[in-house]
Amino acid sequence: GTGWRGIIEAYGDRIGVPDEAEVVSLHEGNTPLVPAPYLSELTGCRVLVKVEGANPTGSFKDRGMTVAMTHAKAAGMRAVICASTGNTSASAAAYATRAGMTSAVLVPQGKIAMGKLAQSVVHGARILQVRGSFDDCLELARKTAAEYPVTLVNSVNPVRLAGQKTAAFEICDALGTAPDVHCLPVGNAGNITAYWAGYSQYADEGRSDRAPAMFGFQAAGAAPLVSGEPVASPETVATAIRVGSPASWTGAVDAKNASNGLFEAITDERILDAYRLLASKEGVFVEPASASSIAGLLATSADGRLPSGSTVVCTVTGHGLKDPDTALADMVEVEPLPVDPDAVATALELS
Template sequence: GNFDDALGLVRRVTETRTLTLVNSLNPFRLEGQKTVAFEIVDELGAPPDAHFLPVGNAGNITATWRGYTELQRAGSIDRRPRMLGFQAAGAAPIVRGRPIEKPETIATAIRIGNPASWKGATGAAGDSGGAIDCVTDQEILAAYRHLARREGVFCEPASAASVAGLLKVVEEGDLPTPPGGTIVCTLTGHGLKDPDRAVAGTAPVIPIAATFEALTEAMAT
């Protein structure tokens, strides 16, 4: 089965056992996640103009928007950013407008066909003047490699969906910020969460003799 199958089973178990579900269905998790917005504003001194996030179960975009909203309500900020969430093209139920029974994408953490926080995600995008869109696996992997090569950041492929989304809107000339605006991209997971993709994308190990000559010869090829 997939993530959605597992979630259904876990929900049934928690209904019949003294166990607590701690994923995006748990309101306390979202309350914790919303503090990301607090930290961003604290670091930048103001809210960004746009915030790009990967969308799987949709808890992050829902919670982060809640954080910005509470900051504005408290008078700590006078505006909120546009929220742009990106699903993988093969696992984009919100973009398609219907649950997907068998989602497919290399970005395992967002391979979800029926997000628990669907309404929260569409609310965040709609209320902020943002959008929920999708990016292909090829675009995700390009952003994944870009982050490693240019920024020295080793994230899981699902995390790179946010940067893939930014690169996509830049290429389309549809950047949702004023000139000189500030954009934040959330990376949700370390690369070691999904190491198989990194291993698959590297050159194979070439065994050589333990001699200087063999080493220099291998380096020259």
């Protein structure tokens, strides 16, 4: 064998892909579940992070995209379309290339992180910037797919969510059962819906003896699930989750209620604190949206809603390199040095 060959190869019987379909894969999944000693110490819990930035295009979207693209190719489709805050479009662009299809991506102008735009450019996607929000882009993509011969690969396409369930399977397989609590960022709400479906499926099959409480965290400026109503003009530094009207609203609410979980809003300041803490204390570099799960872990630990002693998995959804601008905002500019070891020693205060 050649090792891991992607989530359809590993879990195809639990996802459902057309018989005889040619699998479109970049060997996504099998991402690290890394113990977080600093966060464990802070919270009195056993904390692990599921590092989804380790997927081929740097986010969890690849789990759904391999399934969506496998279906689209089996159906003889030639083109796919999606709306995106950046990661879905990067993934769609890569997997469409892999499938020999073309991709069109609708993104909110000026509101997607630079790394993600770069990915869509190199993979040859047709990039259409829209004067509007992600929610506007999604409505446009849905209407286009309804009227023209192109497949919508947003998570409103149910096969996407089937693929994203596999992260929950991997966690249960690694731990021997489900964690007590699962923290994750929530934007369009597909992922929390998919995780809950995955955990429920494993519990039903007797492959885990529990299902976790689902803790979903939204950015304070884009927190419709917390307030209970759509947000007309969502704003947050965590551009990936800048969503005002989540498509999987009902799925997310069901997951929260059925699991005795919660939704909480996290300010941008807290998101960025958690972003820096995860990178500087645990060595894990994620994009801002992903850090909302860590900020939420800390907030619910501090206010007592996270029982100490719990096993907690936090999904960190996308790689930090996706958004270099946010990282570099913290850089302290210093004068370049001459080529001189004494100057290096002086700069590092070694002498």
